[in-house]
Amino acid sequence: MGLGSFFKRGKKEKADAEECHIEIVSDDCDGCEKCIIACPNNVLMLAGDVSTVRDAQVCKRCRVCVAICPNECITVN
Ligand code: SF4
Numbered sequence: 001m002g003l004g005s006f007f008k009r010g011k012k013e014k015a016d017a018e019e020c021h022i023e024i025v026s027d028d029c030d031g032c033e034k035c036i037i038a039c040p041n042n043v044l045m046l047a048g049d050v051s052t053v054r055d056a057q058v059c060k061r062c063r064v065c066v067a068i069c070p071n072e073c074i075t076v077n
């Protein structure tokens with residue numbers, strides 16, 4: 001494997017990490033913190049009285065947060 005493909009692979013991994021898109025509809029969030037507590041990767045945090053994304057780069061797309069939210073306000077793509 002040449003150096004070129006090494007760099008290409010590095011770029012792809014970075015692109016995959018960036019593809020994780022977490023959307024939280026803050027109007028529907030009541031700040032119960034269930035998603036924050038349940039996330040195994042500490043991706044989410046409370047900001048004011050709603051859940052917000054602390055670090056999308058460490059999200060593993062397990063969607064535990066999506067499943068646990070009682071208000072269905074999280075989507076992870
Ligand atoms: S999909 Fe999983 S890792 Fe990502 S924010 Fe939700 S619970 Fe955390």
Ligand code: SF4
Nearest residue numbers: 029030032033035069
């Ligand atoms: S589980 Fe849903 S309602 Fe509760 S803090 Fe998270 S996003 Fe908001």
